[in-house]
Amino acid sequence: MKNYLIIGGSSGIGKALSESLSTNNKIWATYFAHKSESTENLFYHPLDVTSYFSLDFLPETLDGIVYCPGSLRLSPFHRIHPEDFAKDFDLQVLGAIKVIQAVLPKLKKNPQASILLFSTVAAQRGFTFHSQVSVSKGAIEGLTKALAAELAPKIRVNCIAPSLTNTPLAASLLDSEQKTERNNKRHPLQRIGEAKDIAEIAAFLLEEKSSWITGQIIHVDGGISTLTT
Numbered sequence: 001m002k003n004y005l006i007i008g009g010s011s012g013i014g015k016a017l018s019e020s021l022s023t024n025n026k027i028w029a030t031y032f033a034h035k036s037e038s039t040e041n042l043f044y045h046p047l048d049v050t051s052y053f054s055l056d057f058l059p060e061t062l063d064g065i066v067y068c069p070g071s072l073r074l075s076p077f078h079r080i081h082p083e084d085f086a087k088d089f090d091l092q093v094l095g096a097i098k099v100i101q102a103v104l105p106k107l108k109k110n111p112q113a114s115i116l117l118f119s120t121v122a123a124q125r126g127f128t129f130h131s132q133v134s135v136s137k138g139a140i141e142g143l144t145k146a147l148a149a150e151l152a153p154k155i156r157v158n159c160i161a162p163s164l165t166n167t168p169l170a171a172s173l174l175d176s177e178q179k180t181e182r183n184n185k186r187h188p189l190q191r192i193g194e195a196k197d198i199a200e201i202a203a204f205l206l207e208e209k210s211s212w213i214t215g216q217i218i219h220v221d222g223g224i225s226t227l228t229t
Contacts (some may be wrong), residue, residue: 005055005065007029009027009066010036011034013118021206022039022040028057028058029042030044062109065103067096069095070133070137071091071133072169073132073133074133075132076129077129080131089136100115112208114210116159116206117160118161119144121162121221123137125225140159141159149215156205159216160198160201160220161220162221163192163220165194174192188229189222198220
């Protein structure tokens, strides 16, 4: 039974992953807005990564960490205040950095540890009104590759870049049948993603089955990043 830390494990992809992994592992998951109750192998703790925090509840060693917090604010570039970019960066990039630095000693005690981060298809594909999210997620992709090189061979670092996924974060983009159908048709596979689609790839990247994969940006996006139909 392995020990995993999932930051943002009470909603969306983080929740799906936490529940899936907890079947055979011990999961320490954090929440901010979506309070959740602990179960037998799934232990929830409140955490705000944008302020001072403590991870004293963790065990002495960790087999992996997943950083899920994100935001999805779509707006024309000229309407976004620089402070909004800074807030996103604080949550998605600086938050990840602070957590990884805090748990690195616990990961280093394990010869096969793994770090998993999240980007977005928009960071490389380029979509209108996505400048705010793309700035932070572009930084996450750079961090993924830099850390993968620095922490090899003991710690693997990978990143998943999903397209639009049916989670609370994307609720405003999917709050009608028309919006959902329009977004389905944008993808070559003719549907948006579900949390379990991403969670299954995330679980694979944490496990020993992916022991020869590091420094990768894995696109799980219904084909939208590479295909035109």
